[in-house]
Amino acid sequence: MTGAVRDALPEAVSTCPHFEAGEEHYVLGEAELGRSKLACRSCAFRYRPVLMRSLRVALVVGTFLVLLNQSDKLFGAEPLPADFWWRIPLTYCVPFAVATYGALSNARRVPGN
Numbered sequence: 001m002t003g004a005v006r007d008a009l010p011e012a013v014s015t016c017p018h019f020e021a022g023e024e025h026y027v028l029g030e031a032e033l034g035r036s037k038l039a040c041r042s043c044a045f046r047y048r049p050v051l052m053r054s055l056r057v058a059l060v061v062g063t064f065l066v067l068l069n070q071s072d073k074l075f076g077a078e079p080l081p082a083d084f085w086w087r088i089p090l091t092y093c094v095p096f097a098v099a100t101y102g103a104l105s106n107a108r109r110v111p112g113n
C-alpha cells in the first residue's frame with residue numbers, strides 16, 4: 001500500500017475493551033469522518049465528549065429555566081425558601097439528562113433491528 005493510499009483511508013475505528021460484535025453498542029465520535037469508537041453502554045455513558053456537551057447544554061438551558069421559574073424568589077425581597085436549594089440543582093439535571101439521553105440514543109445500534 002502506498003503512502004498516499006494509506007493517508008486517504010479513514011482512521012481505524014477503535015472499540016472499548018468490552019465491545020463484542022453482534023451486541024448492542026454505541027457509535028461515538030465523528031463516524032462520518034471515520035474517527036469513531038464503538039463502545040458498550042457503560043463506556044458510552046462515560047464518554048467524555050458527550051458528557052462535556054451535555055454539561056454545556058445543562059449550564060445554558062438550566063440557567064434559563066432557573067431565571068424563568070425562580071426569578072421572583074431570586075430577585076424578591078423575601079428570604080429564599082428552604083426548597084430553593086434542592087430545586088436549583090434539579091433544574092440543571094433535567095437538561096443534562098435530556099441531552100445525554102438524546103446523544104446516546106442517537107448513537108445506539110442494535111444488530112438485527
Ligand SMILES: [Zn+2]
Nearest residue numbers: 016018040043
Ligand atoms: Zn466498554
